Amino acid sequence: MRVAFDEADSRRNCKSKRRNTANLNSKKKFNRGAYLNPKVSAARGGRRRAGDEGAARHGVGVAGEEKNATRKNLVFLEDSCHMYDARSAFDEADQTGQESRAVEVAMEQDLDPSHPSSHHLLSAIQAMEPSHCVISHARACGGGSITEQVQQFIWDHCLSTSGDFHVPYLKNFLKKLITQVELDHGYVLDNLYEIYAHYMTSFKDDSLGKRDASGICKRISFLFPEGCSELQSCPHSRVLVFSLQCSLNMLEGDTGCSIWPSSLFLSELILSHPKLFSNKSCFEIGSGVGLVGLCLAHVQASKVILSDGDLSTLANMKSNLELNHLNVEANTPEINKDPNMVKCLYLPWESASESQLQDIKPDVVLGADVIYDPVCLPHLVRVLAILLNQMNTDFCRKHASCKSLSPNTKHENGEHNHEDAIDICDSRIEASYNGDSNSVPKEAPVAYIAYVIRNIETFNCFVSLGEQANLDIVDLTDSLKPLNLLCYMQSYNQASARLLRITCSNMQ
Structure with a gap:
């Protein structure tokens, strides 16, 4: 304890000595300038020469008068030179003083936290x-x-x-x-x-x-630029802050409790384009610390379900949701009307059943940095295919009655009418889409996957598996850009992240 304070005292003493030395040098410089001014020296020499010449030309009496007159003139000249030198010195001192006072005034003023x-x-x-x-x-x-x-x-x-x-x-x-x-x-x-x-x-x-x-607690601040007041996600203060408990053990494999760049990118996307997610049922795979889920809740998604395949990560995620004043409903996909309710599911990709995934029925699927391990890619693609293809599954199950409306369907007059059969089928489907039932999504589900390419072979493997599973993968990085809400975060490079839009080819 004593050593630490001695080090601090030593630093302060050294700093004080440097400041005193600087002040002393400044004073010496000022004094040298006052006494060694060339105009003062010239005036003094001129006075002596003029007095000697006057005494030689005139007599004693005249010399005395001239000497007195010369003395008066030279005294005036000397005083003028002294006044000029003093004025120059005082002007220099005044300028230095003004600068010093300006610095002091600036020091007295506090920084504006809103700047x-x-x-x-x-x-x-x-x-x-x-x-x-x-x-x-x-x-x-x-x-x-x-x-x-x-x-x-x-x-x-x-x-x-x-x-x-x-x-x-x-x-x-x-x-x-x-x-x-x-x-x-x-x-x-x-x-x-x-x-x-x-x-x-x-x-x-x-x-x-x-x-x-x-662990540590980070506070992630999203800073909205001016002109965003009309944006649904923009708070009145233009600052949105989330507190997140994170892990320090990334090197020990605890990656799920870390904040990844793609998670930051996806969060910026949600806050920049809230209409894509508000009033939608949103499901995230590999949710990690839960930052994306917090942003989804902020833009008022109708339902937010977060999932992860690691139990310790899931526990940390729940803590973060509660830390930011959200209610947590664990391990159940049932619909709850509470806007502050977020569901958390334990969902290992390799063991997730088809029926379990079909019961989720999301409008939007999200994932951040989920394309990283070639061993996990087949399971990831299978999960995405089931989640995005369930509209077709529901269609086959709930609209089987359309099969009875074949081209051989007859009217009461006994005539066949193929076009009428198609119109009746379409009207039934449209009625179910516009009805009160939430069992059939109004639009085909879509997935937004943010990623950073670390290994091009791994990414190409994901694309190949996606094509085999009839997934349509489109790069939206250049067409759907988020605002730069994390401009202070120099360790995060928004330009390094990519955005994929994935849909089921069967639904196109």
Whole structure:
């Protein structure tokens, strides 16, 4: 503990010495400029020469008068030169003082949290962006440097209210922040030194390490640009924030509790085009932390069903839904009219039965980064084919009566009329589509799959299997673009994600 505080005191003392040295050098420079002004030296030399010449030309009396007159003129000249030199010096000092006062006034003013640059900095810290990304935002707030004003903003809005924030992340961020300010010869706030020293000692506590090892909580902020007020998904503040419990054990295989780029992309898509999902029954495969489900609930999808094939991921997903004030109904696909109700299903692709999938009856199927393992692709394609083809299954089951309306159907007058038979069949189908029953979707189900190509062979394998299963796969990346709602997240590259639209070829 003592070592940490000694290090912090040493940093402050070094910084104080540098500032005092800078002030002393500035004063010396000012004094040298005042006393070594060439105009003052020239005036003094001219006065001596003029006095000697006047005494030589005239007599003693005349010389005395001329000497007095010359003395008066030279005194005036010297005073004028002194006044000019003093005025120049004071002008320089006044300009320096004005700049200093301007800096002081700027330092006294707080950063506006609603300003875009401040929003980006705050959002980056809450999302636990890499330290170099956060420092980049801090420089943007300070006009190129991490000013005391910016440091105070970080302290007020991030550090002093950190609560259960991930301590190792804050410790690493503070270390790099302080280092950058010192390299820029800036002044580091005492509060930052002190809390950094506190983290250096506290993180050694075993209980703190165990608590942080269990996971982290990220706050993902979607920042809507100006002009989006008419968008259904845009809040009045133009900021939508979700809290997500995430895992630190990606290297140990706990990938389902991590936030993947395609999940961010799909979330941006939902919030940018809410009409595609509102009042629709939406089903997500491989839901992970549940971010996509939170966005679906926000745009008022009529039903939201999330699924995953890992029990620990499913448990974390439920916690995230409850953390964001949504009710969770587990392991049941029944319809519930509660708009805040989200269903969670344990659904391993390899063991999901056809009847179980047919009972879901989604209007929209979603998936983020589900094209990753060649071993799982046949099971994924089978699940998609059943979900997207069930309109045809329902049609065959519920409209079998149309088969009786064959070309041999007779009217009461005994005449055959093939066109009338087709019209009757179409009218029955249309009536069922427009009726009160929800058993038949009004439109063919569609799937939106977001992915990042990491292995082209794996992707080509998915496309080949999809074609064999009569799935029509179309790339919509260039035609259906989301808004850039995560502009502060430098670790996320929206352009790296692709969007597929998948339908069943039999339904075209």
